[in-house]
Amino acid sequence: xxxxxxxxxxxxxxxxxxxxxxxxxxxxxxxxxxxxxxxxxxxxxxxxxxxxxxxxxxxxxxxxxxxxxxxxxxxxxxxxxxxxxxxxxxxxxxxxxxxxxxxxxxxxxxxxxxxxxxxxxxxxxxxxxxxxxxxxxxxxxxxxxxxxxxxxxxxxxxxxxxxxxxxxxxx
Amino acid sequence: xxxxxxxxxxxxxxxxxxxxxxxxxxxxxxxxxxxxxxxxxxxxxxxxxxxxxxxxxxxxxxxxxxxxxxxxxxxxxxxxxxxxxxxxxxxxxxxxxxxxxxxxxxxxxxxxxxxxxxxxxxxxxxxxxxxxxxxxxx
Numbered sequence: 001x002x003x004x005x006x007x008x009x010x011x012x013x014x015x016x017x018x019x020x021x022x023x024x025x026x027x028x029x030x031x032x033x034x035x036x037x038x039x040x041x042x043x044x045x046x047x048x049x050x051x052x053x054x055x056x057x058x059x060x061x062x063x064x065x066x067x068x069x070x071x072x073x074x075x076x077x078x079x080x081x082x083x084x085x086x087x088x089x090x091x092x093x094x095x096x097x098x099x100x101x102x103x104x105x106x107x108x109x110x111x112x113x114x115x116x117x118x119x120x121x122x123x124x125x126x127x128x129x130x131x132x133x134x135x136x137x138x139x140x141x142x143x144x145x146x147x148x149x150x151x152x153x154x155x156x157x158x159x160x161x162x163x164x165x166x167x168x169x170x171x
Numbered sequence: 172x173x174x175x176x177x178x179x180x181x182x183x184x185x186x187x188x189x190x191x192x193x194x195x196x197x198x199x200x201x202x203x204x205x206x207x208x209x210x211x212x213x214x215x216x217x218x219x220x221x222x223x224x225x226x227x228x229x230x231x232x233x234x235x236x237x238x239x240x241x242x243x244x245x246x247x248x249x250x251x252x253x254x255x256x257x258x259x260x261x262x263x264x265x266x267x268x269x270x271x272x273x274x275x276x277x278x279x280x281x282x283x284x285x286x287x288x289x290x291x292x293x294x295x296x297x298x299x300x301x302x303x304x305x306x307x308x309x
Contacts, residue, residue, distance in 0.1 A: 015220065016220070019219070019220040023219070094222075097215070098219055098222065101215055101216075101219055116216075117216075119184060120212070120213055120216035120217070121216060121220050125184070125185075125186070126181075126184070126186050137186075141177065141180070141181050141186065142177065144180060144184070145176070145177040145180040145181075148180055148208070148209055148212055149176075151212055152205070152208045152212070155212070155215070158215060159208050159211045159212065159215075163207060163211050
């Protein structure tokens with residue numbers, strides 16, 4: 001394990017765990033709570049960590065299990081309402097983009113949303129995502145592709161803006 | 172066409188792809204646009220993560236700074252010096268009066284009480300006067 005202490009684990013992975021949980025639940029406060037629970041389990045499970053596993057993949061697998069356990073306890077929370085309530089119509093392009101991203105992700109089938117987030121937020125490879133979600137790398141590849149195709153349609157305006165931003169950075 | 176573009180999706184993720192399938196994918200009219208969109212989606216997701224990370228920092232309760240051995244040693248040294256100074260101050264009171272007296276500017280009666288060179292003076296005196304409770308027996 002590259003991290004020396006539980007604090008290092010927390011500092012190294014909390015943002016990614018929170019980002020994944022926030023976009024899976026659509027609830028920032030819930031993601032906060034679940035992130036804390038994830039790292040409690042991480043500390044408790046340190047003895048079970050296998051050195052051949054990548055640390056990030058291991059932590060995100062725990063995060064996924066925390067999320068599944070939470071859903072067994074409670075009914076699913078409506079997605080995206082908190083950010084939409086906060087930022088809709090504010091005129092702030094960045095915040096409105098976040099709202100639309102949240103809404104677009106919420107519109108995806110959950111396996112596709114999860115695979116996309118584990119890839120783009122968690123930085124996991126297809127093999128790691130397959131291991132975390134109990135499926136094959138080929139299935140992960142298909143899910144991520146379908147997620148991207150759907151998001152291309154749902155976020156066409158935002159993608160146009162993102163392309164322009166990248167060009168400005170290059171010039 | 173859809174399957175062809177899936178190869179590009181995997182390529183963007185750094186996953187192994189079949190070169191023959193890649194050639195076919197690049198021949199699709201939408202291929203270039205798809206590649207750019209995949210990259211743009213990644214940029215959106217990363218920016219969303221960064222903004223969420225800032226929120227995590229704001230929400231994270233105060234955590235104490237990592238303990239360093241030198242901080243602990245320094246704190247222990249300060250405590251030791253203070254304790255030694257207090258002990259020495261209590262030992263070396265001398266005939267000129269108690270240290271407490273010199274520091275606090277206390278009066279001599281309190282100084283005598285503080286000094287351990289002589290028995291402490293009484294702090295309370297009980298006076299018994301002839302009265303109803305007492306009778307001289309001669």
